[in-house]
Amino acid sequence: MLIPLTAMQFSNEVDWSWFDFVIMGVVLLLLGLGISTISKSVKFRHKRYLYYFFIIALFLILWAELAVGVFGSPFAGN
Incomplete structure (x- = not known):
């Protein structure tokens, strides 16, 4: 989240509000908690990688939806 914050200092093209930072912080927190929970609770490596794939895909889809x-x-974003 430092990239948009830094970009806002040098350009008017990046325009995040405080709410955007809060939402992205919550989304990243949930991603980290999800990956941590999966790594602790799923014993089989193949299932664990499958769950990682699904949670990261969900994160990317949500990120794209919120952005554009x-x-x-x-x-949705702009």
């Missing part, structure tokens, strides 16, 4: 509105939901 890929699916056109009401909480």
Whole structure:
């Protein structure tokens, strides 16, 4: 989250509000907690990698939706 914060200091093209930082912080926290939970609870390596893939894919889809509105939901970005 330091990249958008730094970019906001030098350019007007990056325009995050405090709410954007809070939402991204929560999303990253949930990603970290999910990966930590999976690594502690799933014993088989193949299942663990599959769950990692799904949680990272979910994160990327949510990130893209919040950034540019890929699916056109009401909480989409620009």
